Amino acid sequence: MLAGAFALAVAVALPASPPRKVSSVLDPDPGGPSAARPAEALVAAPAYYRPVIVGGKAFPLTRSNFLSLIEILDDWHAPRLRFIGGKWQLVGVHEGIDILAERGTPIVSMEPGTVENLGWQFYSGTRVGVRGVDGRYYFYAHLSAVAPGIVIGARVSAGTLLGLVGNTGYGPPGHRDEFPPHLHFGLEVGTQWVDPYATLVSLYTSTTAADHRTQAGLDRLAEKGSRAAWDHAVESVLMNPGITPRE
């Protein structure tokens, strides 16, 4: 199992695969242990790459498969228009950064902290708000699912699974499909939303580079033919996301 996971542990930007149905792994078991299970329930749970931590922080999305595409839009303070009274009116600006990713892409906590807000908001859809140990507020919106154990007051680490990318919002609870699936990421310092674009790009760059170094180290161990050393290195990488295995 470890070998399988790490054979795929490379981070490359490739064209997106077609949207896929997210398995029901995050949903409560609908039938209980004795219920007959439909064939669909036998589909494997969605795997995802381990989060890579650099400088105590994780990039908030992890790839869910080899073909995942993640695109960070530079849309801080883009105008937000609404059709009111027969004409388009500027009602505000976009106070966050949108990251395009396929539905079901895992969202992980960027910073260690405590879950402070959870649930539905009209525009944000299903959202999770985490108060970081650094005092900042980390806001994740439009989720298609919230991970088990994510409840108000829950402690999270950098890299803890919060939920899955979706396109919920702009309507009553459960409303979706008004826009393509993406993560809306907001960062509030004090009472001000701040532009997280540079932080996101920098974290993406550093975590991807760390992941490449890790994979290269594992590949060199594999070339040497020492299965035991490779197994040991994989184990340490899993326990300490972001480290480069010793050779």
Ligand SMILES: [Zn+2]
């Ligand atoms: Zn947004």
